[in-house]
Amino acid sequence: MIKINNFIIPLFSLIIFCLLWELLVWYNNWPNYKMASPSDLWPAFWKFKHLFLIYGWETFWRTVVGLILSVLVGLSLGILMGFSKTIRIGLYPILVGFNAIPKATVVPVIALIFVGMHNMNTIIIVILISFFPICVSISIGLSTLEREYEDILLSLGANKFEIFYKIALPKTLPEFFGALKVSTTLAFIGTNLMEIIEPHGKGLGHLFDSGKISADYPLMFAVLITLAVMGIFLYYIVVYLENIFAGWAIRK
Amino acid sequence: MHINIEKVSHQYETKQGMLPVLKNLSLSIKRKGFTAIVGPSGCGKSTITRLVSGLIKPTRGSIFISNKRITSPLSTVGMAFQNPVLLEWRNVIKNIILPLEIVAKNMTYNQKKSNALDLLKLVGLEEFENNLPSELSGGMKQRVSLCRSLVHNPEVLILDEPFAALDAFTKEDLWDVMHKLKKERDFTCILITHDLREAVYLADQVIVLSGRPASLQYDVKTNFNQEKKISDLYSSEVSQLLATLRNQIEIAQNKND
Numbered sequence: 001m002i003k004i005n006n007f008i009i010p011l012f013s014l015i016i017f018c019l020l021w022e023l024l025v026w027y028n029n030w031p032n033y034k035m036a037s038p039s040d041l042w043p044a045f046w047k048f049k050h051l052f053l054i055y056g057w058e059t060f061w062r063t064v065v066g067l068i069l070s071v072l073v074g075l076s077l078g079i080l081m082g083f084s085k086t087i088r089i090g091l092y093p094i095l096v097g098f099n100a101i102p103k104a105t106v107v108p109v110i111a112l113i114f115v116g117m118h119n120m121n122t123i124i125i126v127i128l129i130s131f132f133p134i135c136v137s138i139s140i141g142l143s144t145l146e147r148e149y150e151d152i153l154l155s156l157g158a159n160k161f162e163i164f165y166k167i168a169l170p171k172t173l174p175e176f177f178g179a180l181k182v183s184t185t186l187a188f189i190g191t192n193l194m195e196i197i198e199p200h201g202k203g204l205g206h207l208f209d210s211g212k213i214s215a216d217y218p219l220m221f222a223v224l225i226t227l228a229v230m231g232i233f234l235y236y237i238v239v240y241l242e243n244i245f246a247g248w249a250i251r252k
Numbered sequence: 253m254h255i256n257i258e259k260v261s262h263q264y265e266t267k268q269g270m271l272p273v274l275k276n277l278s279l280s281i282k283r284k285g286f287t288a289i290v291g292p293s294g295c296g297k298s299t300i301t302r303l304v305s306g307l308i309k310p311t312r313g314s315i316f317i318s319n320k321r322i323t324s325p326l327s328t329v330g331m332a333f334q335n336p337v338l339l340e341w342r343n344v345i346k347n348i349i350l351p352l353e354i355v356a357k358n359m360t361y362n363q364k365k366s367n368a369l370d371l372l373k374l375v376g377l378e379e380f381e382n383n384l385p386s387e388l389s390g391g392m393k394q395r396v397s398l399c400r401s402l403v404h405n406p407e408v409l410i411l412d413e414p415f416a417a418l419d420a421f422t423k424e425d426l427w428d429v430m431h432k433l434k435k436e437r438d439f440t441c442i443l444i445t446h447d448l449r450e451a452v453y454l455a456d457q458v459i460v461l462s463g464r465p466a467s468l469q470y471d472v473k474t475n476f477n478q479e480k481k482i483s484d485l486y487s488s489e490v491s492q493l494l495a496t497l498r499n500q501i502e503i504a505q506n507k508n509d
Binding site: 157158246 | 324325327329335339340350353355404
């Protein structure tokens with residue numbers, strides 16, 4: 001019963017949301033080029049179904065590859081900073097300063113450095129935008145490990161590596177997955193920023209830009225909905241992994 | 253395993269300069285003995301546990317376990333703290349076998365498990381072997397923590413206020429669990445505590461440390477009974493002992509002022 005409710009209640013709220021949206025457009029009598037209504041979306045999808053498939057896949061794989069690489073970068077930096085105070089002190093100001101730069105301004109710079117290399121450009125931006133939360137959460141998790149946890153193993157003559165993979169790493173997994181959820185959302189911002197700004201781009205961002213140029217609101221909204229669906233999909237993959245690897249931290 | 257602490261002085265580096273915590277401390281604990289160390293807050297009791305376990309080296313002096321000078325951690329030491337520090341992602345049995353994964357890498361999982369189960373039975377938690385720590389009460393967690401500190405059959409057990417955060421009745425239960433473990437297993441024990449009744453009930457020797465920097469102030473044997481019972485704590489003999497100890501603590505505190 002609970003399972004059905006978990007499905008029916010969100011579905012119900014989604015239907016009400018779409019109805020209200022439709023009603024708003026209908027009541028104000030807004031034309032297509034001013035505001036799209038939910039009933040316009042499906043025709044827009046259907047009209048460009050080929051492009052949605054090709055571009056959707058491009059955006060998706062670039063995001064996923066970028067996200068995986070940003071996990072690797074974030075993890076390595078986080079581990080280094082978590083274990084060495086010197087590295088932490090040395091890298092923190094650079095990382096914080098770097099993170100403070102709005103990534104939209106970095107996009108043209110990257111696009112100019114690697115002209116025409118769409119895939120690489122996009123993936124670089126995804127990494128730049130999403131590694132930071134992972135790096136910070138891992139380094140804080142590792143550097144705030146209570147002394148007693150280390151003492152149990154150290155007093156038996158365990159080495160640093162054993163302490164890391166038996167205690168420190170599993171203990172920071174919940175923080176890691178929390179950060180990964182944030183990074184997943186950020187990663188889509190990264191891919192789309194690059195795809196929109198870069199000339200002759202590919203991916204859903206490019207499709208969105210084409211919609212903008214021709215004032216095709218139904219197309220633009222259809223892209224937004226697709227991105228939302230992809231975002232939800234990736235988010236729940238992360239939730240699934242979290243349940244496997246850090247399920248112990250989730251209160252039932 | 254007798255333990256000798258010989259003329260040990262220790263100081264920590266702090267922002268305000270060097271902070272001496274131990275000054276010329278000498279004491280010896282006989283083989284299979286159970287020694288409780290009491291003293292004013294912050295007098296350096298926990299430093300002793302870290303010194304004996306080899307986690308830190310004394311600034312001056314030396315510590316010997318059965319005539320062998322300690323310079324680094326030994327795998328023959330078990331530790332339990334006020335915070336049970338169980339690994340939340342491991343069930344009870346896997347928490348207990350953790351030390352074996354470090355000191356007995358060749359042992360099969362089944363052997364490790366049976367060692368752990370023996371201890372779990374002793375502390376009366378055999379039904380909870382597959383539970384996660386988050387499903388246990390404070391007293392149960394502390395029992396598991398005790399099992400973990402003993403699973404590799406250490407020669408020295410170091411207890412740093414393991415019962416301090418428990419309520420009065422749970423505490424008394426665990427005191428009896430401790431008696432049972434001491435009877436079944438063969439180890440020398442050092443207990444750091446603030447609870448004089450606990451010290452008198454569990455240990456056969458109670459040591460009072462002076463205020464910081466701590467040195468030996470008072471040393472008393474507490475073998476008032478072969479088999480100690482909670483009711484013994486209300487006898488006049490023990491009351492007198494407790495009063496003496498309380499008085500010694502006050503002297504130690506005054507020195508600190």
